[in-house]
Amino acid sequence: MIKLSVNGKTHQVDVDPETPLLWVIREQIGLTGTKYGCGVAACGSCTVHVDGVAQRSCSIPVGSVGQAKITTIEGLSRDASHPVQKAWLAHQVPQCGYCQSGQIMAAAALLKEKPKPTDADIDAAMTNICRCGTYQRVRAAIHTAAGNKA
Amino acid sequence: MTHHRKLDRRQFFTSAAAVGGGLTLGWQIPGGAIPGLAQTVVAREVGIWVVIHPDDVTTVRIARSEMGQGTLTGLAQLVAEELECDWSKVRAEYVAPEVNHANKRAWGDMSTGGSRGIRTSVDYVRKGGAAARMMLTEAAARQWGVPVGECAAANSVVTHRPSGRTLRYGHLAEAAAKLEVPKEVPLKDPKDWKIIGQGLKRIDTAERLDGSLTFAIDVKLPGMLNASIAQSPVFGGKLQSWDAAKALAMKGVRHVVKLDDQTIAVVADGWWQANQALKAMPIVWDEGAHAKADSAQIAAFVKTGLDAAEAGVSQKKGDVAAAFAGAAKKIEAVYGSQFLNHATMEPMNCTARYDADGKLEIWVPTQNGEAAHAAAAQAAGLSLDKVKVNKLHLGGGFGRRGQSDYVRQSVQIAMQIPGRPIKLIWSREEDMQHGFYRPITQCKLTGALDAQGNVTGLHMRIAGQSILAHLFPSRLTNGIDTLQFQGVNAEEFGYAGIPNLLVDHAMRNTHVPVGFWRGVNHNQNAVYMECFIDELALAAGKDPLEFRRGLLTQRPKHLAVLNVAAEKAGWGKPLPAGVHRGICQNYGFGSYCAAVAEVSVSAQGKLKIHRIVCAVDPGHAVNPDQIAAQTEGSFVYGLSALLISENTVKNGRIAEGNFDSYEVMRLEGMPKVETHVVPSGGFWGGIGEPTIAVAAPAVLNAIFAATGKRIRTLPLKHHDLRRA
Numbered sequence: 121m122i123k124l125s126v127n128g129k130t131h132q133v134d135v136d137p138e139t140p141l142l143w144v145i146r147e148q149i150g151l152t153g154t155k156y157g158c159g160v161a162a163c164g165s166c167t168v169h170v171d172g173v174a175q176r177s178c179s180i181p182v183g184s185v186g187q188a189k190i191t192t193i194e195g196l197s198r199d200a201s202h203p204v205q206k207a208w209l210a211h212q213v214p215q216c217g218y219c220q221s222g223q224i225m226a227a228a229a230l231l232k233e234k235p236k237p238t239d240a241d242i243d244a245a246m247t248n249i250c251r252c253g254t255y256q257r258v259r260a261a262i263h264t265a266a267g268n269k270a
Numbered sequence: 271m272t273h274h275r276k277l278d279r280r281q282f283f284t285s286a287a288a289v290g291g292g293l294t295l296g297w298q299i300p301g302g303a304i305p306g307l308a309q310t311v312v313a314r315e316v317g318i319w320v321v322i323h324p325d326d327v328t329t330v331r332i333a334r335s336e337m338g339q340g341t342l343t344g345l346a347q348l349v350a351e352e353l354e355c356d357w358s359k360v361r362a363e364y365v366a367p368e369v370n371h372a373n374k375r376a377w378g379d380m381s382t383g384g385s386r387g388i389r390t391s392v393d394y395v396r397k398g399g400a401a402a403r404m405m406l407t408e409a410a411a412r413q414w415g416v417p418v419g420e421c422a423a424a425n426s427v428v429t430h431r432p433s434g435r436t437l438r439y440g441h442l443a444e445a446a447a448k449l450e451v452p453k454e455v456p457l458k459d460p461k462d463w464k465i466i467g468q469g470l471k472r473i474d475t476a477e478r479l480d481g482s483l484t485f486a487i488d489v490k491l492p493g494m495l496n497a498s499i500a501q502s503p504v505f506g507g508k509l510q511s512w513d514a515a516k517a518l519a520m521k522g523v524r525h526v527v528k529l530d531d532q533t534i535a536v537v538a539d540g541w542w543q544a545n546q547a548l549k550a551m552p553i554v555w556d557e558g559a560h561a562k563a564d565s566a567q568i569a570a571f572v573k574t575g576l577d578a579a580e581a582g583v584s585q586k587k588g589d590v591a592a593a594f595a596g597a598a599k600k601i602e603a604v605y606g607s608q609f610l611n612h613a614t615m616e617p618m619n620c621t622a623r624y625d626a627d628g629k630l631e632i633w634v635p636t637q638n639g640e641a642a643h644a645a646a647a648q649a650a651g652l653s654l655d656k657v658k659v660n661k662l663h664l665g666g667g668f669g670r671r672g673q674s675d676y677v678r679q680s681v682q683i684a685m686q687i688p689g690r691p692i693k694l695i696w697s698r699e700e701d702m703q704h705g706f707y708r709p710i711t712q713c714k715l716t717g718a719l720d721a722q723g724n725v726t727g728l729h730m731r732i733a734g735q736s737i738l739a740h741l742f743p744s745r746l747t748n749g750i751d752t753l754q755f756q757g758v759n760a761e762e763f764g765y766a767g768i769p770n771l772l773v774d775h776a777m778r779n780t781h782v783p784v785g786f787w788r789g790v791n792h793n794q795n796a797v798y799m800e801c802f803i804d805e806l807a808l809a810a811g812k813d814p815l816e817f818r819r820g821l822l823t824q825r826p827k828h829l830a831v832l833n834v835a836a837e838k839a840g841w842g843k844p845l846p847a848g849v850h851r852g853i854c855q856n857y858g859f860g861s862y863c864a865a866v867a868e869v870s871v872s873a874q875g876k877l878k879i880h881r882i883v884c885a886v887d888p889g890h891a892v893n894p895d896q897i898a899a900q901t902e903g904s905f906v907y908g909l910s911a912l913l914i915s916e917n918t919v920k921n922g923r924i925a926e927g928n929f930d931s932y933e934v935m936r937l938e939g940m941p942k943v944e945t946h947v948v949p950s951g952g953f954w955g956g957i958g959e960p961t962i963a964v965a966a967p968a969v970l971n972a973i974f975a976a977t978g979k980r981i982r983t984l985p986l987k988h989h990d991l992r993r994a
């Protein structure tokens with residue numbers, strides 16, 4: 121049994137410690153907002169916060185998580201009221217939406233670290249793939265969430 | 271379109287009430303506000319497209335698929351416009367394919383490709399909305415005992431004009447639902463539109479912000495198992511042997527299932543377990559005839575088409591040979607483009623449950639509900655009425671999910687494990703290596719100029735793979751794939767002023783499966799034609815914009831968008847040092863597009879695309895903000911293809927396995943995209959695809975302006991852009 125703290129709740133899961141955190145979150149804990157896109161830390165669809173830092177959960181063995189606090193998209197806010205979620209709505213960022221949990225989690229972590237990110241900061245932090253191509257609106261929405269002038 | 275057909279209404283909710291195991295679809299009425307939906311809805315179905323609830327919440331039925339392109343909102347806008355309902359109360363639900371089938375396709379074509387989602391259903395969905403409005407108004411008039419002509423509907427309320435009395439749609443729906451659906455249904459004059467043409471927010475965004483939207487990959491069902499598959503890595507190869515015991519010994523693994531000669535699956539409790547076991551299981555493939563094929567061989571084979579005597583003709587006008595013989599200048603160039611996987615963000619997946627009593631249910635992300643329905647029934651050997659299809663929103667489609675290979679496979683597995691839902695998810699590697707790739711082609715262009723720099727002749731010879739030959743050989747016309755000529759056929763081609771013209775195609779099919787990739791053949795055809803037009807302009811000593819204007823005089827709509835893009839980009843005006851422009855235009859999927867790109871190339875050869883200005887004329891623009899979103903998104907897709915994406919063939923198989931080797935554009939690389947929607951009215955063009963075609967040629971033409979280098983083969987990453 122592995123003990124895991126996800127969105128403020130403690131879970132006991134009976135899985136191989138090598139199982140990627142992504143699949144434990146999706147299949148054992150049942151939170152499917154965190155997505156599988158590549159499994160090799162290349163796309164960012166599976167981004168969650170591990171002690172507040174954006175991490176790609178497909179490449180973290182669940183056995184290595186320990187006491188760390190995991191936050192998934194479902195735990196980012198209670199009612200989509202996080203400034204990033206609000207800005208995402210205002211800018212109509214999502215297209216298919218599949219990558220957006222990861223984009224939003226990456227953006228929220230960026231703003232926590234750099235409340236007023238520059239374009240260069242956004243370029244460096246937002247490396248998640250979006251095949252629908254929502255990047256222009258992702259950038260604009262991050263600036264809005266930060267209270268930056270467009 | 272018939273609107274007065276008796277429907278088997280009870281069947282509706284098979285899809286709407288959705289999936290067991292507590293799954294609710296994100297786009298249903300929030301909070302399940304309507305308990306007992308299935309009972310109340312039938313009585314409140316006004317015509318076949320609209321259901322109106324007591325609180326005026328209006329559910330619009332959608333037959334097409336939402337994959338990010340905003341069609342759900344666009345279609346709902348069309349219905350709501352004619353329905354005269356309160357837009358803030360509009361919701362949407364899918365029509366289930368088996369219900370459409372049982373009702374003789376009352377909701378029409380469900381296929382969502384070719385940018386057709388809106389443009390081919392505009393008439394009947396608007397009529398559906400209008401008919402419902404007429405029925406609601408009639409119901410109000412009867413209740414008041416007044417002539418219907420004295421009543422008017424707006425904002426989900428019917429008003430009796432002389433007395434000022436009002437009744438809400440929610441109150442009228444039950445009575446309206448009992449009325450005959452009118453046969454004569456006039457539509458509004460476009461000048462009276464209030465909802466069509468507005469850049470309204472999508473009605474389905476909220477569930478994409480908090481992880482609550484259930485994609486097919488997220489479906490949870492009681493007793494469900496997960497599957498991962500391996501298909502012959504070499505296309506056309508076969509399974510020879512495998513060591514099932516090895517997989518079965520691993521934790522959580524339940525079954526090893528052979529699907530057919532090319533495909534084997536491991537089924538486990540969890541998907542990661544299934545995939546790990548699949549990777550660990552020794553499989554021997556008979557690689558077949560193509561085991562040695564590689565990209566170089568394929569390129570050499572395609573090249574033989576460039577000068578082949580035999581070719582299928584699309585356009586033939588005048589005498590190109592004579593034009594070349596008499597030319598003051600003859601220009602020739604050869605271009606080429608690569609295989610490309612769709613790489614939708616959500617990998618292929620489908621869940622199926624087969625019950626031993628001969629019933630099948632699937633949960634599927636599909637661009638074509640009817641094709642998925644048929645594929646599932648066929649794989650199970652069942653009639654269509656025994657198969658239930660739950661359509662879920664797609665995590666990207668781009669043409670890939672018009673195919674139903676993954677649907678068939680999930681059914682093939684489920685048939686062998688009756689009674690248990692099986693969720694098949696392809697690993698990203700499987701998805702990368704078993705796509706329906708954008709076809710590989712090369713193109714030789716030959717142009718003739720007279721002494722004044724007028725184009726007197728043009729021959730475009732395309733050589734390469736045909737999508738129709740691979741997917742729908744019956745749609746070839748005398749052996750010719752007419753689709754191959756997208757953008758350069760007589761109907762779409764802009765440069766009608768060229769007196770001697772020949773456009774033809776020498777088909778060179780490879781063993782690599784090909785398919786419809788967002789924008790389809792427009793992508794490479796526009797690169798070939800629009801870059802070569804720049805080459806001709808250069809040879810003629812003319813400005814690329816002026817040169818095009820001269821050739822487009824017979825095509826006012828092509829010309830108009832070109833002028834808008836040029837003007838908005840400030841063509842001819844000074845730019846910051848080092849920044850250069852390129853321009854192009856293309857007409858496809860019923861919409862006119864043009865773009866101007868601004869780029870710079872550093873001394874080290876590093877390209878920066880600063881801005882692309884796009885003008886698009888889709889005739890009627892249903893939602894300009896969604897058109898802008900589609901333009902932005904299509905440019906990212908198209909520029910990935912131009913710059914870095916590529917599938918190559920090694921030892922008969924696709925060499926790339928994941929996003930580490932199949933590179934795609936990320937945020938950092940995206941230029942500022944400025945979209946100018948200039949609807950000229952009178953027609954309905956597509957939007958998901960048309961704009962993609964103008965991104966790459968505009969950038970290539972700008973790169974030439976910046977460096978003097980004419981790049982003719984994609985992707986660009988193989989070229990040294992340092993100034994010659």
Ligand code: FES
Nearest residue numbers: 157158159164178
């Ligand atoms: S699924 Fe984890 S980075 Fe792609």
Ligand code: FES
Nearest residue numbers: 216217250251252
């Ligand atoms: S919104 Fe579709 S992949 Fe990003």
